[in-house]
Structures are given as structure tokens and as C-alpha cells.
Amino acid sequence: MVKQHSFTLAPEGASGLGQAMAHVRDSIRVNMLTPGGIATPLTQNLHNDPARGAANLSQTPMTRWSKSQDLIGPARFLVPEQAGFITGPILNVDSGQAAI
Numbered sequence: 001m002v003k004q005h006s007f008t009l010a011p012e013g014a015s016g017l018g019q020a021m022a023h024v025r026d027s028i029r030v031n032m033l034t035p036g037g038i039a040t041p042l043t044q045n046l047h048n049d050p051a052r053g054a055a056n057l058s059q060t061p062m063t064r065w066s067k068s069q070d071l072i073g074p075a076r077f078l079v080p081e082q083a084g085f086i087t088g089p090i091l092n093v094d095s096g097q098a099a100i
Contacts, residue, residue, distance in 0.1 A: 029087040031078040036094030039065035061096035 023030075037056060039047060047053050047065065057063050074093050077083060092098040 024087050029084070031083075031086060031088070032090045033071055033074055033078075034090055034092050034094065034098070035071055036060065036066055036092075036097045038068055038070075040068070059097065059100065061100065064095070066093070066095060 037043065037046075037060065043065075046056060057065070071093055074091055078086060078091070
């Protein structure tokens with residue numbers, strides 16, 4: 001798999017920003033989702049390239065590209081009042097990529 005340093009650094013910077021923005025005393029909660037590779041028109045060339053696509057999927061525990069719909073459930077979990085005591089986490093929605 002080709003190292004994607006800029007892609008890796010962007011979520012890390014965003015996570016620091018998100019944690020810094022969690023102003024709970026002002027009743028502002030900041031919860032972050034960090035998605036893995038999502039099948040979009042922007043990534044279509046990668047999907048269509050057998051070698052690059054296979055290399056990427058070999059590093060993806062669930063062995064499939066995620067869809068934007070895969071983010072809906074985690075986002076809905078973090079939004080309502082039932083999750084009102086949760087602030088500052090970074091929820092990896094990435095098929096387990098962060099764990100390997």
C-alpha cells in the first residue's frame with residue numbers, strides 16, 4: 001500500500017482541533033468521525049485499478065470500500081441528547097484500518 005502521509009496527517013490535525021474545540025462549559029460538544037476509504041467519484045480511479053484497488057483492500061479488515069451511508073449510524077449515535085455526556089472522542093469508522 002502506498003503511504004498517504006498527507007491523508008494521514010489531515011485527520012490527526014483535525015482530531016487535535018476537534019479536541020481543542022470541545023467547550024463543554026459552553027454546552028458545545030465536539031465529536032469526530034474519521035472515515036476510512038469511501039467509494040466516491042473522487043476515488044473511482046483507485047477502485048477501477050485492479051492492482052491499486054487490491055492493495056488498498058488488502059489493508060482493509062472488512063475487505064470492502066465503505067459507502068457514505070456507513071457514516072450515518074455513527075453520526076446519529078453521537079448527535080441526540082442520549083449521547084449528551086459524550087464529548088471529545090474520535091470515532092474511527094474505517095473497517096478497522098486504524099487498528100492495524
